[in-house]
Amino acid sequence: MRISYNKSNKPGISKTPVAQRTSVPQVSSELAILAFMAExxxxxxxLSIYGGxxxxxxxxxxxxxxxxxxxELVEKNHVKRVKIDTDDGVIRELADGSGGRAYYLITDAGRERVQSEVF
Structure with a gap:
């Protein structure tokens, strides 16, 4: 993790815009998201994915x-929208078009894409 210093010279989170923080070769955002989810x-x-x-x-x-x-990844079947059912202690896939906040879980197709494009 990159540590930067704020105006008071104390370690902190970088305030530099995300796009200016690195000159590392670019990986597609989709592939970065899928690799993180597979891991x-x-x-x-x-928000948790972004934070991670x-x-x-x-x-x-x-x-x-x-x-x-x-x-886009849901449309490609690389991730699926799920709900954590706390009453039954299970993870349930959400139906297409169901609104509201959802959690996302990588699918086998998403894992296969990571394997073929990253490794």
């Missing part, structure tokens, strides 16, 4: 990009 294998909301990517990788895209890519 973590847990239902996550977009900031913490573990030098990403150059925004939270809004993560939100938009999640919809």
């Amino acid at each position: 973590n294998e847990a239902p996550m909301q977009p 990517l900031i913490h573990q990788q030098n990403i150059t895209f925004s939270y809004r990009t993560v939100q938009n890519k999640m919809s």
Whole structure:
């Protein structure tokens, strides 16, 4: 994780815009999201995915990009929208078109894409 110093010279979170933090070769945002989800294998909301990517990788895209890519990845069947049913202690896939906040979980197709494009 990159540590920067704020005006008082104390360690803190970088205030530099995300796109200016790195000159590392670009990986597609979709592939970065899928690789993170494959590594973590847990239902996550977009904000958690974004936070994890900031913490573990030098990403150059925004939270809004993560939100938009999640919809695209659902359409491609690389992730699925799920709900954590706390009453029954299970994870249930949400029906297409169901509104509201959802968690996302990588699918086998998403894992296969990571395997074929990353390794």
